[in-house]
Amino acid sequence: MHKAGQPGKSTLADEELLSLYRTTGNAEYFGELYHRYIPLVYGLCLKYLQHAENAQDAVMQLYEDLAAKLDRYDIKVFRTWLYSVAKNHCLQMLRKEKHEIRVDFDVQIMESDMFFHLFDERRDEEQFEALRKCMEQLPEPQRISISKFFMDEMSYADIVDDTGYRLKSVKSYIQNGKRNLKICIEKQISQ
């Protein structure tokens, strides 16, 4: 009964915990796994439900729901699976309460890895040259924010301290700067 009480349970990978839960049916394994994701799931639910208590109810409800029917699903990567299930659950709750669902059209497009590799140590000359040119073309606040974030590895709050920009502005400078850079670099490289 206390098999799961071994130390080291917390070092197991998500999928290991998942398969242990499936084979033993011991709730402790799934409890441990879900425990890890509570901050993420709670934040996600807050985003959609906009209400702390409702979001907490959703987190607990999801735990019960998932623990009961987990074995009906073929889960490859628990994290992405949980993301879509939790999001669905919250949207479902909104529908039930007949709230209007605000669809966020400002969702950031998932960047390809290519963009992030631009700022890595080893990059090819052509891309580096393109990046340098494009950075020069960016409006000043975007260029400063981008370079502090990606090259100096500063957080948003650090950049706010450093530059005196407002937090919201820093985020949108980085967002817009990234978009501009991407377009510009693709143009440069295809030429």
Next chain:
Amino acid sequence: MNLLHYIQGRRKGKEAHRIEREAMQDAFLREALEGFESVESDHATAIRRMQQQITDRSHPKGRRILLRLSVAASVALVIGFGWYFLLHETPQTSVLSEATPTETPVNSMRKDKKLAATEQALRQESKESAMQDRSQQRAGSPSAPPAAANSEMIVEEMDISAVELMEMEEAGTEAPVEPVTPKPEEPFDELQKPTPAVAEALQGKAKDVLIREASSPKAARQIRGKVVDESGDPMPGVNIAVKNRAAGVVTDAEGGFALNVDDHATLQASFIGYETQEIKVDTSQLLIAMHEDARQLDEVVVVGYGVQRKASVIGSAVAVEESEPQTIVPEPTIGRRAYRKYLRESLIAPTDGECAGMKGKVRIRFNIDSGGRPHNLQVIRKLCDSADREAMRLITEGCDWTQGNTEVTVTVDF
């Protein structure tokens, strides 16, 4: 630094940067951070409290596993039952004392056992619900079930779970019932033992339940049995019904079943494609052998949803000769209508550049594996990448399907 620190406002330095950069590539993290920023509250405390609750719930405290074996619904109601008493202690005790016991001496031993098992379960649940209750109240959202109106239903459910507990106890192999003794090292010590008033209320209630069962004519006894086919292999999923009564069970994966019946009752074992067997109950251990019924098989008509006997089909269904290969299209276990509703309501419209606002259909063809899950999904009509992926997701995460011998095509409207 972990996410909690970041949420609490420590947002400087390389670690904070790392989280922010991760969020750019990870939609889950990004949306979570957006959520924390959009609602003002003490998020870190809420998270720690929920984590504690999950640990409490998933930590095996004694007989937890036994309870999981019983029907989930009755467990839920037992929890409700525990809460109900904790919150309505005094009035309920007085109502219970009015119950008139009519138990017969013959059954009292068994009932004592059952009573003990039930009480264990209740005590266990009441202990846990007391803990949950405490934290619930701290969170300012007491979620006590509507008490008075439900008491009848709760009693009915208790009846079932009492029986199940007893069966497991008698089987004695997988889940022995032991007394729950409070562990002194645990911090919830004062909550372990129900107050005398609660214990009294629980006891009274459990008695009430057992009296109802005992007062039925020719008191029940438990029989167990196994159903096998002609070659002696166990048959799961066979319906076992008590003739002329509504009671019945379905055999488990090993073909086994357990049922409480009156003396001299007759059992009916039925399974599609097999002759229905009638067995007089004269021992407490039964072995039922099922025989294939060739005649019954050619009367089976495919009607699109489920299988019905020919006699009960009206309209345009066409009998299929046994010699022709039958096409059995798998069906969603929740039914076609509910499935279409599921597709409509669970769909998350894509919002990326290529797909935002795109209208159209995605058609997906797939097979059903032996577990009833869709597999080999193929998009046979594309719309755009993320719409196609969303359609696949809906199907993979949707309900189970019945078995068939052909592939299924589902169209998802965007």
